[in-house]
Every structure is written in structure tokens, then in C-alpha cells.
Amino acid sequence: MTHMHDPEQKGERLPDIELDTEDRSDGSGPLEPADSGSWKALFLILFLVVIGLGWLGYHASDWQKEVRVREIVIEDARYVSVQELSARLKRYSGMKVHALDIDKVRASVMAIPYIRDAAVSKELNGILRVRVVEREPLALLIDMPTPMVIDQDGVLVPDHKGFSDRSGTLLHVSGITRLDHAERGLRKLSARDYALVHEFTTALQKSDYAALLVREFHFQNNNGSSVFARGSRSRFIMGNDGNFKEKLKKFEIFWQKVVSKKGFERYETVDLRFKDRVFATEVQLPEIVRKDSM
The missing domain is CATH 3.40.50.11690 (Cell division protein FtsQ/DivIB)
Incomplete structure (x- = not known):
């Protein structure tokens, strides 16, 4: 025969039981912190921004390859004729900007003995800019x-x-x-x-x-x-x-x-x-x- 003991009578301690005080209004378990949703939204926005920038960069690079030289600007020419310089550089007009060889353009300018130095730059708006330093x-x-x-x-x-x-x-x-x-x-x-x-x-x-x-x-x-x-x-x-x-x-x-x-x-x-x-x-x-x- 099995005897049932009364815990109170024997002085035995009941095991501790943890009480769940979390709100389980949906019956699914403990809720996540309230700001976790905002972090997910921010991550999603950043992800979309990166994707957008990548897309813009790809298409911008593709667009740049099609830009052509529409104007040649010559700066700091006082003695050397701007018309003479423009005539030398005329062959570069209409060329694709990304395909221009800056060293060759500069060599065309430096062929004039009265020019001591020259700096050539190409711009995204289709301008080929030439700055000359004349001899004194x-x-x-x-x-x-x-x-x-x-x-x-x-x-x-x-x-x-x-x-x-x-x-x-x-x-x-x-x-x-x-x-x-x-x-x-x-x-x-x-x-x-x-x-x-x-x-x-x-x-x-x-x-x-x-x-x-x-x-x-x-x-x-x-x-x-x-x-x-x-x-x-x-x-x-x-x-x-x-x-x-x-x-x-x-x-x-x-x-x-x-x-x-x-x-x-x-x-x-x-x-x-x-x-x-x-x-x-x-x-x-x-x-x-x-x-x-x-």
C-alpha cells in the first residue's frame, strides 16, 4: 500500500516554480523588444538605397561612355593664338570623352614652341579643357x-x-x-x-x-x-x-x-x-x- 505524505506535515519544501509574467495576448509566447521593428525597417531602407546607388552607378557609367567632346576650352593663352590651338585640337571634337588619350592631346599642344607647359583635362559635360603656360x-x-x-x-x-x-x-x-x-x-x-x-x-x-x-x-x-x-x-x-x-x-x-x-x-x-x-x-x-x- 502506498502512503500519501502531506508536505506540510513532513516539513518538505516544494520546488520553486518560475511564473511567466510576460504578456501573451496572442498566445504565441514572449514578445520581442518594442524597437526591433524599427531596426528591421532601417536595414531594409539601407539595403534599398545601396541597390539604388548601384543601379544608378551602373547606368551612369554606361552614360559616360557615350558622352562626346562638344567644346574645347583654351585658357591662359596670351601670345599663342587661340585659333591656332583650336585648329590643332579640332580633330578631337566629337570624340567620345572616355576614349580620349590625354597624353596625345597634350603632345599636340606642346608641339608649339612658345608653350612651356600645358595641362589637359576632360569633363563629364563634354568639355575638353586646356590650360597653357607660355614662355616668357x-x-x-x-x-x-x-x-x-x-x-x-x-x-x-x-x-x-x-x-x-x-x-x-x-x-x-x-x-x-x-x-x-x-x-x-x-x-x-x-x-x-x-x-x-x-x-x-x-x-x-x-x-x-x-x-x-x-x-x-x-x-x-x-x-x-x-x-x-x-x-x-x-x-x-x-x-x-x-x-x-x-x-x-x-x-x-x-x-x-x-x-x-x-x-x-x-x-x-x-x-x-x-x-x-x-x-x-x-x-x-x-x-x-x-x-x-x-
């Missing part, structure tokens, strides 16, 4: 079959259509005996000759009024380079060792105190190479002239 004249090399402009880098270009006029009256240079090769089949002054011309022109531009008088710089070896003034055959020896600022100052003083009083043709040479001293050699007149003047 420094001096004019005159003892050649055709006068050549020396640019700020020492490169020589023909003085075509008044290229030298864009910088006013350029200093004439003569006596150059050696030229080096430059890019694009051009020629340039040797490093030594260029340094001398550049240093002299810089000092001349900063002088008080020597720039109004000096017309030519003549190269000569053995430290014998000299300058000639406008309206005078006198040779003012400057040398090849620089310090032209001081020498031009002595030139100005000598011109003001001596030449302006005694005349332009009184002196054959005026040596300005020595510190604090000027050595002048007068023109030697023929003997018959001397007798006639007595």
Missing part, C-alpha cells in the same frame, strides 16, 4: 641667321610675329659660340652662358636708369664680356665674374659725369671690372685728322 622672353639673341628669343629657362625660340615685343624692348645678346640641345628638338644656352645672361638681366632690371641706356650684352672669353649703350660704340667691359649690380652702378656714374659731358664717341673702352676704379681708353684718331684739327 628674357633676351634676344641677334647674331644668328634669324633672331632667336631666349626665354626665362634659356631655351631659344624664333622671334615669330613679335614674340619679343610682349616683354617690351629686350636686351640684345651676341657672341654666343655654343648651344645645347633642349626638349622637343629646341636648343638652349649652355648652363654657364645662361647663368651669366640671367644674372645680368636681373641686375639691369633693378638698376636706376642703366636699363634705359644698355642695348646689348656681348659674350667674350677671358673675362672680357662687355655691354654697348644706345647711340654709342664705346665698349663697357663687365667681365664674366658677376657682381653686375656694382658694375652697372659705376656705369651710370661714369655716363652721368663723363660721357654726357665729353660725348658718346670719346672713349673706345671703359673697363668696369675693378673695385672703386674705372679705366677708360680714348679713341685714337687717325694722324691726318689730328693735323687738320690743329
Whole structure:
């Protein structure tokens, strides 16, 4: 016979029972947090946005491949003719933008010797944009079959259509005996000759009024380079060792105190190479002239 024991009588403890206090209004079990639905909606929106952007990117890329060059814009051309540049680039008009070879376009522009550099860009609206950097004249090399402009880098270009006029009256240079090769089949002054011309022109531009008088710089070896003034055959020896600022100052003083009083043709040479001293050699007149003047 089985005996039933009363728990209260024996002092035995009933097992703990967890009570489900969750709202089960639909009978399906515990409810999820209230904000889980908003996260799902946000995820869905982001998913749709990514899909949309991908679709737009695909079709935009496809559209870009069909864009053609409808306009060629040339910027910063002052001396170089815009019409000349446009004619060179005309063959690219109507081409598909994505198929353009920027390097080839730039090479077409750089074939013009008066252009020092160029930047080419193609835009999604069908514009081919070309920005040019033109050469800046420094001096004019005159003892050649055709006068050549020396640019700020020492490169020589023909003085075509008044290229030298864009910088006013350029200093004439003569006596150059050696030229080096430059890019694009051009020629340039040797490093030594260029340094001398550049240093002299810089000092001349900063002088008080020597720039109004000096017309030519003549190269000569053995430290014998000299300058000639406008309206005078006198040779003012400057040398090849620089310090032209001081020498031009002595030139100005000598011109003001001596030449302006005694005349332009009184002196054959005026040596300005020595510190604090000027050595002048007068023109030697023929003997018959001397007798006639007595």
C-alpha cells in the first residue's frame, strides 16, 4: 500500500516554480523588444538605397561612355593664338570623352614652341579643357641667321610675329659660340652662358636708369664680356665674374659725369671690372685728322 505524505506535515519544501509574467495576448509566447521593428525597417531602407546607388552607378557609367567632346576650352593663352590651338585640337571634337588619350592631346599642344607647359583635362559635360603656360622672353639673341628669343629657362625660340615685343624692348645678346640641345628638338644656352645672361638681366632690371641706356650684352672669353649703350660704340667691359649690380652702378656714374659731358664717341673702352676704379681708353684718331684739327 502506498502512503500519501502531506508536505506540510513532513516539513518538505516544494520546488520553486518560475511564473511567466510576460504578456501573451496572442498566445504565441514572449514578445520581442518594442524597437526591433524599427531596426528591421532601417536595414531594409539601407539595403534599398545601396541597390539604388548601384543601379544608378551602373547606368551612369554606361552614360559616360557615350558622352562626346562638344567644346574645347583654351585658357591662359596670351601670345599663342587661340585659333591656332583650336585648329590643332579640332580633330578631337566629337570624340567620345572616355576614349580620349590625354597624353596625345597634350603632345599636340606642346608641339608649339612658345608653350612651356600645358595641362589637359576632360569633363563629364563634354568639355575638353586646356590650360597653357607660355614662355616668357628674357633676351634676344641677334647674331644668328634669324633672331632667336631666349626665354626665362634659356631655351631659344624664333622671334615669330613679335614674340619679343610682349616683354617690351629686350636686351640684345651676341657672341654666343655654343648651344645645347633642349626638349622637343629646341636648343638652349649652355648652363654657364645662361647663368651669366640671367644674372645680368636681373641686375639691369633693378638698376636706376642703366636699363634705359644698355642695348646689348656681348659674350667674350677671358673675362672680357662687355655691354654697348644706345647711340654709342664705346665698349663697357663687365667681365664674366658677376657682381653686375656694382658694375652697372659705376656705369651710370661714369655716363652721368663723363660721357654726357665729353660725348658718346670719346672713349673706345671703359673697363668696369675693378673695385672703386674705372679705366677708360680714348679713341685714337687717325694722324691726318689730328693735323687738320690743329
